[in-house]
Amino acid sequence: MPQTFPSPHKIKAERVAGFGTTVFTVWSQLAREHQAINLGQGFPDFAPPAFVMVGLKNQLDGYQQYSFLAGMPTLREALAEQYQRDWGRAVDPATEVTVTVGATEGIYATIQALIDPGDEVVLMEPFYDSYPASVTMAGGVCRYVPLRPDDEGSWYLDMDEFRSVVSPNTRMLVLNTPNNPTGKCFTREELQAIADVCIENDVLVLADEVYDHLLFDGREHCSIATLDGMWERTITLSSVGKTFSVTGWKIGWAITSPALTDALQMGLQWVRFSVATPLQLASAEAIQASATNGYYDELTASYQGKRDFLVDALKAAGLRPLIPEGTYFVIADTSDWGFENDESFCRHLVTEVGVVAIPPSHFYSPEHRHLAHHLARFAFCKKDEVLEEAASRLRNAR
Numbered sequence: 001m002p003q004t005f006p007s008p009h010k011i012k013a014e015r016v017a018g019f020g021t022t023v024f025t026v027w028s029q030l031a032r033e034h035q036a037i038n039l040g041q042g043f044p045d046f047a048p049p050a051f052v053m054v055g056l057k058n059q060l061d062g063y064q065q066y067s068f069l070a071g072m073p074t075l076r077e078a079l080a081e082q083y084q085r086d087w088g089r090a091v092d093p094a095t096e097v098t099v100t101v102g103a104t105e106g107i108y109a110t111i112q113a114l115i116d117p118g119d120e121v122v123l124m125e126p127f128y129d130s131y132p133a134s135v136t137m138a139g140g141v142c143r144y145v146p147l148r149p150d151d152e153g154s155w156y157l158d159m160d161e162f163r164s165v166v167s168p169n170t171r172m173l174v175l176n177t178p179n180n181p182t183g184k185c186f187t188r189e190e191l192q193a194i195a196d197v198c199i200e201n202d203v204l205v206l207a208d209e210v211y212d213h214l215l216f217d218g219r220e221h222c223s224i225a226t227l228d229g230m231w232e233r234t235i236t237l238s239s240v241g242k243t244f245s246v247t248g249w250k251i252g253w254a255i256t257s258p259a260l261t262d263a264l265q266m267g268l269q270w271v272r273f274s275v276a277t278p279l280q281l282a283s284a285e286a287i288q289a290s291a292t293n294g295y296y297d298e299l300t301a302s303y304q305g306k307r308d309f310l311v312d313a314l315k316a317a318g319l320r321p322l323i324p325e326g327t328y329f330v331i332a333d334t335s336d337w338g339f340e341n342d343e344s345f346c347r348h349l350v351t352e353v354g355v356v357a358i359p360p361s362h363f364y365s366p367e368h369r370h371l372a373h374h375l376a377r378f379a380f381c382k383k384d385e386v387l388e389e390a391a392s393r394l395r396n397a398r
């Protein structure tokens with residue numbers, strides 16, 4: 001027998017061998033197979049705003065060569081101005097801003113830069129699924145603490161449970177607010193309680209704030225980096241994807257102290273050195289324009305309408321939505337439909353109803369997976385007519 005090389009069981013390195021295909025790839029494929037409405041993966045199905053596309057066209061004839069490791073100065077300056085306005089503290093575009101390939105690379109690179117093998121990283125469940133993967137690739141150890149819905153359907157972090165997973169080995173907490181998939185927006189008071197534990201235990205915070213412009217009912221986003229004693233230990237990540245409906249651009253950033261910026265850039269220089277130049281410049285234009293053109297208010301109003309519509313549609317279909325405070329996702333309690341678990345409910349939905357939702361147990365550790373058994377995540381970053389068709393299919397399915 002001729003020997004195959006490399007032998008199949010040696011192809012994957014240990015750090016990736018345990019990974020399966022992401023839940024989004026699997027359910028988007030099922031959506032295509034069943035011609036179902038895809039309320040699974042969180043990408044807008046509508047065009048970005050016109051001023052954003054004008055900015056992109058402006059850059060197509062412009063500079064096309066390598067950018068700097070930290071990112072194009074114009075984008076770093078636009079970001080520094082925006083954060084200075086929002087945070088009321090100066091941000092240095094030269095030493096405190098790093099442009100990344102979406103927030104996803106920011107998450108990966110931050111964890112690779114700061115986590116040594118054996119270091120513990122606390123993740124709240126349900127989590128965005130790139131967090132545990134990035135920790136695993138760094139050789140770190142995930143410690144999990146679930147967010148739980150209270151009797152009114154608002155998600156909260158039990159502080160005793162949180163304290164119980166923090167130990168002398170804890171190096172980092174990953175905090176996502178507004179939170180995917182729960183839609184929770186942590187209040188200043190909640191963040192202060194979390195910050196106190198982090199300071200007391202010398203824990204770094206990776207603050208994933210990609211939905212920082214998507215809050216409803218007049219809520220204001222609060223960044224944990226702005227609390228006393230937190231700037232030095234927080235890496236704040238965001239990106240243009242959700243805010244400007246350009247998830248394919250993959251332009252993100254990390255805002256943090258010069259020391260942590262330096263650590264982050266040490267690794268990044270060997271990963272991709274720099275990020276797509278015209279897209280950085282177009283992102284800078286979009287961010288600068290949005291400081292004065294009222295876009296952020298329009299965005300929130302439009303998404304609030306979509307949220308309210310989908311929440312009502314889910315209720316009409318006999319599901320119990322937990323009202324999201326931000327993001328473009330809603331989690332619904334599916335118990336009344338009588339399925340055994342989230343996987344069987346979502347499978348029924350795609351094959352028999354023609355709507356895709358994501359089974360959230362993928363966003364929990366094995367020991368807490370049961371908490372998701374009667375939940376499903378629906379995305380409402382879709383055209384009104386698509387949401388209307390999904391609503392009609394769900395209503396008729398009951």
Ligand SMILES: Cc1ncc(COP(=O)(O)O)c(C=O)c1O
Binds near residue numbers: 042128208239251252
């Ligand atoms: C919580 C969270 N973080 C990060 C990302 C990835 O952001 P980007 O597309 O900028 O890489 C997503 C995308 O869905 C997300 O939901």
